[in-house]
Structures are given as C-alpha cells and as structure tokens.
Amino acid sequence: MVKKTLNKSVLDQVKLYVSKVKSAKISVEKVIVFGSHAKGTAHKWSDIDVCIVSPRFGRNGFNELVRLAKLKDDTTIDIEAHPMNPQNLTNKYDTLASEIRKYGIDVHI
Numbered sequence: 001m002v003k004k005t006l007n008k009s010v011l012d013q014v015k016l017y018v019s020k021v022k023s024a025k026i027s028v029e030k031v032i033v034f035g036s037h038a039k040g041t042a043h044k045w046s047d048i049d050v051c052i053v054s055p056r057f058g059r060n061g062f063n064e065l066v067r068l069a070k071l072k073d074d075t076t077i078d079i080e081a082h083p084m085n086p087q088n089l090t091n092k093y094d095t096l097a098s099e100i101r102k103y104g105i106d107v108h109i
Contacts, residue, residue: 058085
C-alpha cells in the first residue's frame with residue numbers, strides 16, 4: 001500500500017530545499033517526493049527522493065543534477081534531488097518517470 005501523506009519533518013525539508021532552488025533562479029513547475037518516503041518504507045538512514053520538474057531541465061542531466069546538489073546545506077542534506085523536464089515525466093518508457101508517476105506524492109509549492 002502506498003503512503004499518501006508525508007511526515008512533517010520531511011515536508012519541511014522539501015519545502016526549504018525548493019525555496020533554495022527557486023532562489024537560484026530555477027523555475028519550478030512541480031515537486032514530487034517519491035521513493036521510500038512516498039511508499040511509507042523509509043527508515044532512519046533513508047534519503048528523501050525529490051523530483052524537481054522544470055522546463056529548464058532536460059538539456060544536460062549531469063550538470064543539472066550537480067547544480068541541484070550544490071543547493072543542499074546542513075538543513076537539507078537528506079534531499080536527493082532529481083531534475084526532470086515536464087515532457088520526460090510523461091514518457092512511458094522512462095523507468096524513473098514511471099516510478100515517480102506511480103508512487104510519487106505531489107508537494108504543493
């Protein structure tokens with residue numbers, strides 16, 4: 001069974017991280033938490049998988065990943081950000097996108 005709500009501390013970390021992303025002048029269309037926190041199987045050492053959907057993503061995945069990673073600090077260290085273009089999120093052949101669509105929880109930003 002898929003967990004439909006997020007722990008408050010997880011949600012707070014995600015919102016803080018998204019504010020840092022927006023401060024870096026990255027337009028954010030959608031934010032989705034997926035992985036163990038969305039499935040309700042997270043443990044003490046689990047990271048927080050977050051899909052950051054932006055039309056600015058999709059040109060150079062590695063550089064985009066590095067750029068998002070550099071926005072983390074001590075208060076958002078558990079975030080594992082995954083950049084994604086809106087079109088890629090709907091691609092039925094993309095296994096990560098399929099996982100996000102199936103189990104993800106939208107975070108209202």
